[in-house]
Amino acid sequence: MKTAEYSKSAKGEGFQFNVTPAPKIIGGCAGIMFILLLAFFVAMILSTINTVVGTIAFIGIAAWGFLKMDMRKKNHRRPSSFFVNPEKIEVNGQNISTSSIHRLIIRNAYDKSPNIQLTGQTVPTGVGIGYDIRNMLEQISYSLEVETGGKATQLAGGMDDVTANGLYTDVSQVLGL
Numbered sequence: 456m457k458t459a460e461y462s463k464s465a466k467g468e469g470f471q472f473n474v475t476p477a478p479k480i481i482g483g484c485a486g487i488m489f490i491l492l493l494a495f496f497v498a499m500i501l502s503t504i505n506t507v508v509g510t511i512a513f514i515g516i517a518a519w520g521f522l523k524m525d526m527r528k529k530n531h532r533r534p535s536s537f538f539v540n541p542e543k544i545e546v547n548g549q550n551i552s553t554s555s556i557h558r559l560i561i562r563n564a565y566d567k568s569p570n571i572q573l574t575g576q577t578v579p580t581g582v583g584i585g586y587d588i589r590n591m592l593e594q595i596s597y598s599l600e601v602e603t604g605g606k607a608t609q610l611a612g613g614m615d616d617v618t619a620n621g622l623y624t625d626v627s628q629v630l631g632l
Contacts, residue, residue, distance in 0.1 A: 458477055458595075458615045459474065459475060459476050459477040459595065459613055459614040459615055459618040459619075460474075460475050460618060461473060461474040461475070461614075461618060461621070461622050466538060467540070468540045469538055469541070469629060470538070470539055470625075471537075471538050472536060472537055472538075472610075472611070472622065472625070472626070473535075473536045474534060474535045474610075474611035474613075474614065474618075474622065475534050476532060476533065476534060476595070476611075476613025476614065477595035477613055477614065477615055477618075479532070480591050480595065489520075490516075490517055490520035491517060493520065494512070494514075494520065495513060497513070497516055498510065498512045498513035498516070533612075533613075535610065535611045537611070539629045539630060540629065541553060541629065541630060541631055544556075544610070544626075544630075546601075546608060546610055549608065551603050551608065553630050553631075555603045555604060556601055556603050556630070557602040557603055558601075558602050559599065559600070559601055559602075559623060559626060559630075559632065560599075560601075561598070561599055561600075561616075561619045561620065561623055562597070562600055562607075563597050563598075564592075564598065564612070565589060565592060565593045565596055594615060594616075595613060595614070595615055596612070596613065597613075597614045597616055597619035598611060598612035598613070599611050599612075599614070599619055599622050599623055599626065610622075
């Protein structure tokens, strides 16, 4: 699986960080089956009008799904950039002074609910597929956030754990934390 990446370049008294999130995932077999199932149902409905229309709809919806579907949260899909120097962080037009920073933190968008082990028991296929998709999304849904004034501001998202830890280390070193 391809991973996220970031670059660090000197700019004035600090550094500009540019983060490219990990590429989207389809969700393995589960994601492919979801897209094909959706395309099949629409094609089945349209095939009552004309078989050719149903076939074209099936191919079109399946192709659209493979190209567009990204199940990650919106703030984990887009590239981001921010500027850091020892006095402040500039992100999305907001200046955060180093003295007001409570902490830098790495978060995962899917950490709020526990993982459930499904060994030794019978579970519906849909439940297992859902856990597989969630597991794949967890791997590329890390973000680096800065907490100040009782709220968290995301600096970058859509990263794997190695990229998030590297970015955390570099930003911490620039800030002197």
